[in-house]
Amino acid sequence: MxxxxxxxxxxxxxxxxxxxxxxxxxxxxxxxxxxxxxxxxxxxxxxxxxxxxxxxxxxxxxxxxxxxxxxxxxxxxxxxxxxxxxxxxxxxxxxxxxxxxxxxxxxxxxxxxxxxxxxxxxxxxxxxxxxxGRPFKRENQRAFVGLAQHFLTAHEALERLLAQKNAGDLRIWPHHFDLGALITLDSEAGKSVGLGLSPGDGSYNEPYYYVSPWPYPQKSGVLSDEALAGKGFWHTEGFTAAVLKASDYTRVEQTAGYIDAFLDSALHACEDILIGRP
Incomplete structure (x- = not known):
């Protein structure tokens, strides 16, 4: 793929x-x-x-x-x-x-x-x-260019989403090498949403977007009640987050709009889970 x-x-x-x-x-x-x-x-x-x-x-x-x-x-x-x-x-x-x-x-x-x-x-x-001590190798140049593009596309998409939110800075963190930010929903109650792009890890060997509510919901069935746009789905093994994989978002012609729709639906779902809707 x-x-x-x-x-x-x-x-x-x-x-x-x-x-x-x-x-x-x-x-x-x-x-x-x-x-x-x-x-x-x-x-x-x-x-x-x-x-x-x-x-x-x-x-x-x-x-x-x-x-x-x-x-x-x-x-x-x-x-x-x-x-x-x-x-x-x-x-x-x-x-x-x-x-x-x-x-x-x-x-x-x-x-x-x-x-x-x-x-x-x-x-x-x-x-x-x-x-x-193994020498670095950039023999497959398109792979480095491609991964760089995943990060740049994600930065643009996340900037659009975070513009009107109480969010921290959008940064790449050296531990997991993910591009992420935190949206604070209720600082006193410790409720927040972490979201970003992972370039791939032990869960998925490809880039993927994640939108994660904190604290994680404890009641069964809560996630299934929250619909996600496109081929987004809920990941619950090891961490809880709405996920959209690169193998899905790179299939479509209007990639930016597809990613935006997923992120918007996932953030709304997390807000519903954590603070509900009036």
Missing amino acids: SLYGSDSGELEVARVQLHQAAQMIAAAGVSYAEHQADDSHTNMELLRPLNVWAGAVCPGKRSWRLALDFSALKYLFLDGEEHTPLSEYALHGQTFDEARAWFMRQVIRAGAEPEAFSTALHFEIPDNDYAK
Whole structure:
């Protein structure tokens, strides 16, 4: 099944490499940026018009931030204010340790302390060979371009949905490598909706949208009462969320409208579950 030009197996190879590469950005945030209670110093935001995903702004003689170009599989060391690329590093054919050595050279030039950097993080990602010295490979370029497009499409769709909501920032998180945000419905009662795009994981080996109510409903039959648009369905194994898989949303001609309809129906369903309708 073609998912923006690549099948799920090809996207998985790209996803695993990009997920590992994102750990350098998370480590930069942990090592140099001001720590935030919500761990947002480890995440990545989309920078337009570069269309790269950048980590936290870090101090030095001049502020800086590390970014990752998903399509090209390369790091960019950016000026922290103007976002001008100061140096670039293509990962194809290079190891994670070699990339770290390049990054340390940029840190020194920016006036930060290389001794402060550590890749030890407070979470673990799935085991992969690229963390153990296997060189990164961008042999299937369309897979990286395709996965980058899934994220960009999701960012646009989620921005449209979140524009009028009490929502947090839309970011890629390094633990699960998902693009997500949180909508607060009732802060005192702890009711919220988490939504976003996973590029694929142990549940589904392909990108998928998720919209998840919190707390999860406890009464049986609640989910079956909430209709979802398109081929959206309720996932309940390990987590509870409305899900729409890439193998379904890439089949249609009007992809953006199809995704929007699913997200809108799923959010309304979660609001019904958590706070009801007047």
